[in-house]
Amino acid sequence: MHVIIWEYQVRRGNESDFEKIYSPRGEWVELFKRGAGYLGTELLRDAALPQRYVTIDRWESAAAYTAFHQKSFNEYKVLDARCAALSESEVLVGAFTPP
Numbered sequence: 001m002h003v004i005i006w007e008y009q010v011r012r013g014n015e016s017d018f019e020k021i022y023s024p025r026g027e028w029v030e031l032f033k034r035g036a037g038y039l040g041t042e043l044l045r046d047a048a049l050p051q052r053y054v055t056i057d058r059w060e061s062a063a064a065y066t067a068f069h070q071k072s073f074n075e076y077k078v079l080d081a082r083c084a085a086l087s088e089s090e091v092l093v094g095a096f097t098p099p
Contacts, residue, residue, distance in 0.1 A: 002059040005093040010051045014086045022055055037064025
């Protein structure tokens, strides 16, 4: 398995829109579902810092994610640009695999 974790600081007042787009039923997941090897996404909100979120995207392998990203690069960039205004920061925490 290949897991990608992103951290976001969402702009105050944009929480609802952010949650709709990044949730397991949101637009990102609809895009990811087009990729072979996509396993699912979790959206988590920090209990102590309500503007802080993480997404956890699971893929069968790094190769599956890379193939998806190459195939869907343009759509990915368009959606990413549209979502940019929702957050103050977006940081790739990292890509992880089980030991």
